[in-house]
Structure formats: structure tokens, C-alpha cells
Amino acid sequence: MDVAITGLTKTFGRRTVLDAVDLEFGAGMTGLLGPNGAGKTTLMRLLAGVLRPSSGALVVGGHDLRTRAGRAFTRRVLGYLPQHLDLYPDLSAREFLDYIALLKGVDDARTRRADVARLLDRVGLADSADLRLGGFSGGMRRRVGIAQALLGDPRLVIVDEPTAGLDPEERMRFRSLLAGLGERCTVVLSTHVLDDVAQTCPRVAVLAAGRVVYTGATSGLTAYAQDRTYLVDTDGPQPTGAAVTNAAATPEGMRYRVVADEPPPGAVPVAATLEDGYAALMRDIHPT
Amino acid sequence: MKGVAALLAVACYEARMAARGRGVWIGMVPMAALALLVGMGRLDGAESARLNAGAVAEALTLVVPVGVGVVLADRLRRGTAAGLGDLLDSVPLRGAARIGAVLAGGLAVALLPVLPVTAVLGAAAAVRTGDAAALPWTALAFLVVLLPACAWITALAGVLALVLPAPLARAFVVPAWFWAVAWNPRLLWAPTPVGTLLVPSGEYPAQAWFGTTPSWAGNGQVGWLSPAADGTVTGLANLACVLLSTALLIGGARLIMMGKR
Numbered sequence: 072m073d074v075a076i077t078g079l080t081k082t083f084g085r086r087t088v089l090d091a092v093d094l095e096f097g098a099g100m101t102g103l104l105g106p107n108g109a110g111k112t113t114l115m116r117l118l119a120g121v122l123r124p125s126s127g128a129l130v131v132g133g134h135d136l137r138t139r140a141g142r143a144f145t146r147r148v149l150g151y152l153p154q155h156l157d158l159y160p161d162l163s164a165r166e167f168l169d170y171i172a173l174l175k176g177v178d179d180a181r182t183r184r185a186d187v188a189r190l191l192d193r194v195g196l197a198d199s200a201d202l203r204l205g206g207f208s209g210g211m212r213r214r215v216g217i218a219q220a221l222l223g224d225p226r227l228v229i230v231d232e233p234t235a236g237l238d239p240e241e242r243m244r245f246r247s248l249l250a251g252l253g254e255r256c257t258v259v260l261s262t263h264v265l266d267d268v269a270q271t272c273p274r275v276a277v278l279a280a281g282r283v284v285y286t287g288a289t290s291g292l293t294a295y296a297q298d299r300t301y302l303v304d305t306d307g308p309q310p311t312g313a314a315v316t317n318a319a320a321t322p323e324g325m326r327y328r329v330v331a332d333e334p335p336p337g338a339v340p341v342a343a344t345l346e347d348g349y350a351a352l353m354r355d356i357h358p359t
Numbered sequence: 360m361k362g363v364a365a366l367l368a369v370a371c372y373e374a375r376m377a378a379r380g381r382g383v384w385i386g387m388v389p390m391a392a393l394a395l396l397v398g399m400g401r402l403d404g405a406e407s408a409r410l411n412a413g414a415v416a417e418a419l420t421l422v423v424p425v426g427v428g429v430v431l432a433d434r435l436r437r438g439t440a441a442g443l444g445d446l447l448d449s450v451p452l453r454g455a456a457r458i459g460a461v462l463a464g465g466l467a468v469a470l471l472p473v474l475p476v477t478a479v480l481g482a483a484a485a486v487r488t489g490d491a492a493a494l495p496w497t498a499l500a501f502l503v504v505l506l507p508a509c510a511w512i513t514a515l516a517g518v519l520a521l522v523l524p525a526p527l528a529r530a531f532v533v534p535a536w537f538w539a540v541a542w543n544p545r546l547l548w549a550p551t552p553v554g555t556l557l558v559p560s561g562e563y564p565a566q567a568w569f570g571t572t573p574s575w576a577g578n579g580q581v582g583w584l585s586p587a588a589d590g591t592v593t594g595l596a597n598l599a600c601v602l603l604s605t606a607l608l609i610g611g612a613r614l615i616m617m618g619k620r
């Protein structure tokens with residue numbers, strides 16, 4: 072399911088939250104990165120048809136979301152996990168998922184039951200399936216949210232910070248769950264956990280202040296910091312003129328990981344990671 | 360047909376949630392007890408089973424909808440919680456139809472405690488009048504007098520809670536109901552549906568099919584909207600008006616929910 076976004080602008084009152092965004096998402100997984108307030112959630116709500124654009128176009132599988140038919144089409148193929156999802160506390164996980172499957176148009180009760188049981192198992196909630204959601208932990212609720220997004224065999228999956236609050240094992244389980252969706256599904260995943268993107272998304276888009284500042288291969292974003300990433304051991308102050316991506320105390324003082332155009336004194340070059348690439352990109356946008 | 364089955368299933372889930380919350384029971388069990396007292400009070404003058412059924416239903420309709428509105432006010436608001444509103448808006452089965460199913464599910468549960476009361480009142484009327492037809496007449500009166508009134512107030516309460524904090528909306532339901540069915544503009548002028556075809560009190564249907572004597576019908580503020588209660592035509596016209604205004608309230612709820620984005 073191809074998604075084409077052109078000139079997409081969204082304003083709330085006088086505030087421009089998305090500014091002439093052009094993006095394309097194809098089959099497979101795309102990570103959506105960006106600082107807090109960059110407009111990721113707004114972009115996803117627009118894609119889900121929950122918000123209407125102020126101007127510009129969103130086209131999903133050839134259907135324009137500005138038309139009623141286009142929005143109806145998108146709703147039929149969509150799996151959507153909002154950033155903050157409150158669940159009905161009075162329902163069990165199984166009932167909640169069955170309810171959402173019903174709303175998603177999975178009319179056959181037997182299909183629904185099988186689909187729900189399969190997804191409960193996939194998110195590791197088979198044992199808690201019949202407990203009320205009101206008693207679920209934050210991570211368990213998040214997993215119910217992930218499961219509901221995958222109900223009804225969606226072709227376009229939009230998940231907004233799906234791994235927020237998941238423990239490491241669950242995060243790994245989530246990655247393999249998404250990998251299992253296969254190439255026929257388009258997945259857009261926003262997150263602040265760069266590792267999630269590094270592990271699962273071959274492509275990435277970065278938003279900052281409502282604009283696209285990077286779109287392309289994830290390896291390309293990592294390459295941003297190539298030959299600019301260093302380790303600096305020092306007992307003096309933090310290196311200046313560099314973006315510090317990590318700091319750790321050592322017996323001799325401090326070890327800093329930095330992204331800098333010129334190597335600070337005593338710096339040892341190291342291979343860049345996605346985190347370094349992201350830091351380098353942000354540094355280029357807002358030079359300090 | 361598939362859509363109807365899905366809406367029914369939605370209503371069932373909403374009913375399940377309403378039944379699991381304590382609020383509905385805490386509000387409606389005492390209300391059912393009050394309804395029993397009010398209904399019993401009306402049995403004394405029973406001349407015929409039919410007249411009696413109408414009079415009892417009219418009396419219940421003064422009080423029961425207040426409880427229904429108060430306990431169900433939060434039903435729509437729940438679906439607007441963080442993210443949930445977005446999710447519910449991103450699925451194929453959405454909009455006014457879903458809102459209607461949500462309210463219907465809640466209403467079914469809220470009226471559960473009132474059902475046995477209605478049955479007891481019907482049985483008591485059957486004993487008193489010596490006419491077994493009192494039972495079906497009572498059931499019919501429940502359907503055409505009490506039920507539309509409850510649907511109307513449920514929708515109104517749902518809308519109120521979308522624009523006011525839930526506790527305030529609940530508190531507001533009480534005066535709103537008395538404004539809608541028992542306001543006397545001659546004592547204190549205000550526009551009110553009382554006496555017109557818009558009134559949700561069930562006066563017109565009660566006159567039409569049970570032969571009760573209306574106390575306000577025909578004396579509304581807008582002449583052409585206030586025909587004297589005169590049998591089936593005005594009964595049906597009033598039912599249509601009440602159902603239409605319920606539908607309008609649901610449509611309004613939908614608009615308010617969309618506007619909240």
C-alpha cells in the first residue's frame with residue numbers, strides 16, 4: 072500500500088505544525104523520527120484520517136484522503152495505534168480486541184475470535200486475555216494497543232510510539248511481530264528509540280519543527296555521522312563544539328562519545344551508529 | 360444486514376461495560392424503587408386496565424428518565440478519552456450509527472431494574488381491575504411512553520457531558536428534564552417544549568392509545584406546534600418528533616466529537 076504525501080500543511084489556529092511536508096512510504100517498514108513536538112503524531116493522525124489537512128494531499132493506495140471515498144478506503148485497510156491510547160477498563164483484553172475487530176468490519180464472529188486469540192498470543196497476553204484491562208500495567212496496555220492495530224489484516228499500519236513502556240523482552244517480541252507482517256504491508260512507526268528503527272526499519276524519515284529534514288535509507292542517516300564520530304577520554308571538561316551522544320565515568324575520568332566536524336584533542340575515531348547519525352543531523356539543523 | 364448485526368454487537372459490548380460499572384446500579388436501583396412507589400400510587404384510581412397502564416407509564420416517565428440521564432451521562436464521553444477517540448474515528452464502523460448503538464446499549468442496562476417494577480405494576484393492575492390484559496397494556500405503555508422519553512434524555516445527557524464536565528452534566532440533567540416535561544411558562548417564562556408536539560413526556564401517546572387526560576398537551580407556547588391531543592395522529596406525530604430530536608441530539612454529539620479534534 073503506497074502512501075504519497077505532497078505539500079501537506081497542518082495548522083492549529085495560527086500555529087503551523089506541519090509545513091509543506093512531502094513524503095512517500097512504500098511497502099515495508101519506515102521509521103518516523105524527530106524531536107518532541109516535531110509533528111510526528113500530527114502527521115500520523117492526518118494519515119489515519121482523524122485530522123483533515125489544512126492544505127496539501129495524502130494519497131493512500133491511489134485513493135485521495137480529501138475525498139470521502141478515499142477516507143473510507145483508508146479506514147478499511149488501516150491499523151492504527153495512537154500515541155496515548157486509553158482502553159475501556161471494564162472490558163477484558165479479549166473483549167476489547169473483539170470489540171475493535173467488530174468496528175473494523177471483521178463481521179464473522181469465528182474469524183474475529185481466531186484473529187484475537189492469535190494476536191493475544193503474539194503480544195504475549197494469552198494468559199491475561201480474560202482479565203479486565205483496568206488492572207493491566209502500562210506495558211500490558213501498550214501490547215493490547217499493538218494487537219488491536221494488527222486486527223483485520225491491515226495493509227497500512229500506523230503505530231505511534233508503540234514500544235513506549237515495553238520491557239526489553241517485549242520490545243524484542245514486538246520487533247519480530249512487525250517483521251512477520253511481511254512486505255505486503257506498509258508500516259509507519261514513530262519512536263524515540265533509535266534502536267527500534269535501526270533494527271527494524273530499512274527506511275526512515277526525520278521531522279523537525281514540522282518539516283522533513285531527512286528521508287531515505289536508514290543507513291544513509293547513520294552515514295551522516297560517518298568519519299565524524301569519536302571517543303574522547305578526558306579528566307577535564309566536556310569537549311566543546313561537538314554533539315555529545317554519550318558520557319560514561321571511567322577510572323581515569325570521563326569517556327565521551329561525540330559527533331564533531333573536527334576531532335577534539337585526544338579523540339579516537341569510531342564507527343557511527345544511527346544515534347550518532349541522528350545527532351549529527353540535529354546538530355546540522357540547529358548548530359549550537 | 361451485516362451493518363445492523365455489527366451495531367447490535369456494539370450495543371451488546373456497551374451494555375456489558377455499563378453493567379460492569381457500579382454507577383448504573385447505584386443510580387437505577389433506588390430509582391426503580393421510587394418508580395414502584397409512584398406507580399403504586401397511581402393504581403388506586405384504576406378504572407380500566409388500559410387507562411391504568413397509560414396513567415402509570417406517564418407517572419413513571421416523570422421520574423425514571425431523570426435517573427437514566429444521570430447514570431448514562433458519561434457514556435459518550437468515555438469514548439473520547441486520549442487516543443480512544445482517534446482510534447474509534449479511524450475504523451469503518453463509526454459516526455452517528457455507532458453513537459446510537461453506544462447509547463442504546465447503556466439504556467438497555469439502565470432500564471433493567473425498571474423492568475421488574477413495570478411487571479409488578481402490570482400484575483397489580485391486573486389483580487385490581489380483574490383484567491389480565493393489564494399486563495400487555497403495561498408493556499405497550501412502557502414501549503411508547505417511557506422508552507422514547509428515556510432515549511431522548513440519554514442522548515441529551517450524552518451531549519451535555521461532551522460540553523460540560525461529567526458531574527456537572529449529571530447535575531444538569533435533573534433541571535433539564537423538568538424543563539422539558541413540566542415547566543410552567545406562566546409561572547416563569549422560558550421557551551420549553553411542554554405542551555407542544557416536541558414534549559418527551561409521553562402525554563400525547565398516553566392519550567392516543569390509553570385514553571388518559573392530558574394535562575399540558577395543546578397548551579404549548581407555539582400554537583401550530585401544540586395541537587390538542589387527539590388520538591393516533593397526534594400520538595404518532597409526537598413519537599416522531601421525540602425520535603427525531605433524539606436523532607438530532609446524536610448528530611449533534613457526533614459534530615461535537617469531531618470538533619474536539
Ligand SMILES: Nc1ncnc2c1ncn2[C@@H]1O[C@H](COP(=O)(O)OP(=O)(O)OP(=O)(O)O)[C@@H](O)[C@H]1O
Pocket residue numbers: 083086088105106107108109110111112113114154620
Ligand atoms: N490539537 C492540537 N491543537 C493545537 N496544537 C497542537 C495540537 N496537536 C498538536 N499540537 C502541536 O503541534 C506540535 C506537534 O505535536 P505532535 O504531537 O505532532 O508532536 P510529536 O512529534 O508527536 O511529539 P512527541 O515526540 O512529543 O510525541 C506541538 O507543538 C503541539 O503542541
Ligand SMILES: [Mg+2]
Pocket residue numbers: 111112113154231
Ligand atoms: Mg507524538
